[in-house]
Amino acid sequence: MNISVIGSGYVGMVTGIGFAELGNEVIFVDIDEKKVDTINSGKAPIFEKELDELIQRNRNKYKATKEYNIIADTDITFICVGTPSREDGSIDLTFVKSAAAEIGKVLASKDMFHAVVVKSTVIPGTTEKVIKPIIERESGKEAFKDFGLAVNPEFLREGNAVHDFFNPDRIVIGVRDKKTKEVLETLYKPFSCSKLITDIKTAEMIKYASNAFLATKISFANEIGNICKKLGIDAYEVFKGVGLDHRINPAFFRAGIGFGGSCFPKDIKALIAKAEELGVNPKILKAVIEVNEEQPLKMIELLKEHIPDLKGKRIGILGLAFKPDTDDIRESRAIPIVQKLIEEGANIIAYDPEAMDAFARMFPQIEYASSAEKVITKSDAVLIVTEWGEFNELNYKGKIVIDGRRVEKAMKEAGIYEGVCW
Incomplete structure (x- = not known):
C-alpha cells in the first residue's frame, strides 16, 4: 500500500517506518526542511531506540518531502502532527487544521477515493467537527463518500515506540465509511492483537481515557508514596x-x-x-x-x-x-x-x-x-x-x-x- 504521513515526530516517524518495514511504500511530509533532509539522508530526526536501524533497513521504501501534492500518489494519509497545549491547557489545533487544509487542496484534483486517518491526539468531536469541514471546504468533496475519514489513536511509549508499534496491546479504529474500514483492516492485517472498530468520537475518547487513567495511577502511587515516606x-x-x-x-x-x-x-x-x-x-x-x-x-x-x-x-x-x-x-x-x-x-x-x-x-x-x-x-x-x-x-x-x-x-x-x- 502507498502511505503518506503528515508530520515526522515520534508518532509519524515510527508509524511510517514501521509500515515501511511491513512492505508498504511511505512518504513523509513535513514543513521542517531540516527534518526532511535528515530523513532523506537515512537518519532519524529524533532519538528513539532502534529507529535508526529501522530507517537504514528501509531506505528504498520511503522518502521525505515538504510538498503536500505528493500525497495524491498515495492511498491513505495519516495525520501525525503535534497538538500542543495552550496556556489555559486547552488543545492547540493549529497544525492539525493546517494539515487538513493542505490535504483538502490535494484531494480537490484527485479522482480516486482517498482515506485520511487522524493519529494526532485530538479532543473527542474534533475529527468530525473541525477536520472534516476543513477538508470538505478545500476539496469540494463529501466526507465518507468521496474521501474517507477515520481516527486511529497511537499508544506508543517514547523510548519503546518501535517495540510498541510492532507489539501493540490493541488497535483502535474509529470509522464511519466501509471503504476506509477495509483499507485500515488490510493495513493492520499483519497484527494479531485485539482490534476494536468503533465510531470516530469514541476512538478519540479512548486515547484520552487511557492516558488519564495511567497518569492517575502514577499520581495515586505518589500520594501513597508520600505517606509511606513519612512512615x-x-x-x-x-x-x-x-x-x-x-x-x-x-x-x-x-x-x-x-x-x-x-x-x-x-x-x-x-x-x-x-x-x-x-x-x-x-x-x-x-x-x-x-x-x-x-x-x-x-x-x-x-x-x-x-x-x-x-x-x-x-x-x-x-x-x-x-x-x-x-x-x-x-x-x-x-x-x-x-x-x-x-x-x-x-x-x-x-x-x-x-x-x-x-x-x-x-x-x-x-x-x-x-x-x-x-x-x-x-x-x-x-x-x-x-x-x-x-x-x-x-x-x-x-x-x-x-x-x-x-x-x-x-x-x-x-x-x-x-x-x-x-
Missing part, C-alpha cells in the same frame, strides 16, 4: 503487594517524581479544559495534575534536610529527558527542579546521554558535564531525575544522593541516601 515504609514494597491483586495491573505504580513527556500532561489538561467547557468539574483529573506538579519539588525538600542553605552549593543533576531512552524534554521533571535550584542560588552541573542540547536551549546558564561520573565527582550532592541504565553503574560512595527514580546502586552505596517515596 518509613518502602512504597515499592507496598505496590508489589497491591499489584498482586488480579483486579489491579501492577504497571505504572512507580512512585517517584511524577510523569512528563508529550502526552500525559498535555492530554489531561486538554481533557480538563474540555470537561469544564461542557460544565463538568473533573475533580480527579485536576488532582492528578496538582500532585504531579508538586512531586518533583519533594527532591528539593529532601535535599534541604541535609544542605539547608543551597546558595553557592554545587548540585549535580543526573537525567534531563522526561524518561530514559529518549531525547525529549517536554514536561521533564528536571525543569521545575532546575528552576527551583536556580531560585535557591545553587550552582548546577547536569548530565544526560541524549537530552543536553535541548535542555541547554532552555537553561544555557547551567553547566553541562561530559559524563555522569563528572557530575558525581564535582558536586556536593546528586539528584537522580531520570533512570538511564548507565546511572546504575556509577560509584556513589560517600555522596549525598536524592533519588527520584529508585536507582539500586545509589541506594546501596550513597553516603547519605534519600528516596522520594521510599
Whole structure:
C-alpha cells in the first residue's frame, strides 16, 4: 500500500517506518526542511531506540518531502502532527487544521477515493467537527463518500515506540465509511492483537481515557508514596503487594517524581479544559495534575534536610529527558527542579546521554558535564531525575544522593541516601 504521513515526530516517524518495514511504500511530509533532509539522508530526526536501524533497513521504501501534492500518489494519509497545549491547557489545533487544509487542496484534483486517518491526539468531536469541514471546504468533496475519514489513536511509549508499534496491546479504529474500514483492516492485517472498530468520537475518547487513567495511577502511587515516606515504609514494597491483586495491573505504580513527556500532561489538561467547557468539574483529573506538579519539588525538600542553605552549593543533576531512552524534554521533571535550584542560588552541573542540547536551549546558564561520573565527582550532592541504565553503574560512595527514580546502586552505596517515596 502507498502511505503518506503528515508530520515526522515520534508518532509519524515510527508509524511510517514501521509500515515501511511491513512492505508498504511511505512518504513523509513535513514543513521542517531540516527534518526532511535528515530523513532523506537515512537518519532519524529524533532519538528513539532502534529507529535508526529501522530507517537504514528501509531506505528504498520511503522518502521525505515538504510538498503536500505528493500525497495524491498515495492511498491513505495519516495525520501525525503535534497538538500542543495552550496556556489555559486547552488543545492547540493549529497544525492539525493546517494539515487538513493542505490535504483538502490535494484531494480537490484527485479522482480516486482517498482515506485520511487522524493519529494526532485530538479532543473527542474534533475529527468530525473541525477536520472534516476543513477538508470538505478545500476539496469540494463529501466526507465518507468521496474521501474517507477515520481516527486511529497511537499508544506508543517514547523510548519503546518501535517495540510498541510492532507489539501493540490493541488497535483502535474509529470509522464511519466501509471503504476506509477495509483499507485500515488490510493495513493492520499483519497484527494479531485485539482490534476494536468503533465510531470516530469514541476512538478519540479512548486515547484520552487511557492516558488519564495511567497518569492517575502514577499520581495515586505518589500520594501513597508520600505517606509511606513519612512512615518509613518502602512504597515499592507496598505496590508489589497491591499489584498482586488480579483486579489491579501492577504497571505504572512507580512512585517517584511524577510523569512528563508529550502526552500525559498535555492530554489531561486538554481533557480538563474540555470537561469544564461542557460544565463538568473533573475533580480527579485536576488532582492528578496538582500532585504531579508538586512531586518533583519533594527532591528539593529532601535535599534541604541535609544542605539547608543551597546558595553557592554545587548540585549535580543526573537525567534531563522526561524518561530514559529518549531525547525529549517536554514536561521533564528536571525543569521545575532546575528552576527551583536556580531560585535557591545553587550552582548546577547536569548530565544526560541524549537530552543536553535541548535542555541547554532552555537553561544555557547551567553547566553541562561530559559524563555522569563528572557530575558525581564535582558536586556536593546528586539528584537522580531520570533512570538511564548507565546511572546504575556509577560509584556513589560517600555522596549525598536524592533519588527520584529508585536507582539500586545509589541506594546501596550513597553516603547519605534519600528516596522520594521510599
